[in-house]
Amino acid sequence: MSSDERLDLEFAYTAYQDSCRDLxxxxxxxxxxxxxxxxxxxxxxxxxxxxxxxxxxAPHMLS
Structure with a gap:
């Protein structure tokens, strides 16, 4: 699996509240x-x- 395919899966299965949100x-x-x-x-x-x-x-600036 390519890194792009892995990222697509991460994005698809990660809810906004569980995402990193580094700006x-x-x-x-x-x-x-x-x-x-x-x-x-x-x-x-x-x-x-x-x-x-x-x-x-700062991390999580959009949280």
Whole structure:
């Protein structure tokens, strides 16, 4: 399974309240499960973003 396929499954089975929600921008926040390993990710297909946590963004800014 590719990392994109794995992310699609994570997004599909992770409810908003159980997602990480690390903020990339006001429009993109991490949809991976809370406590995940590795990079944050949001979006689908060619629009998918991956990012490392930015130290100037407090975690869970959108919670």
């Amino acid at each position: 990339y921008s006001p429009h993109y926040y991490c949809r991976r499960p809370s406590g995940h390993d590795g990079v944050h990710a949001a979006g689908f297909g060619s629009g998918r973003l991956r990012w490392e946590h930015q130290p100037d963004h």
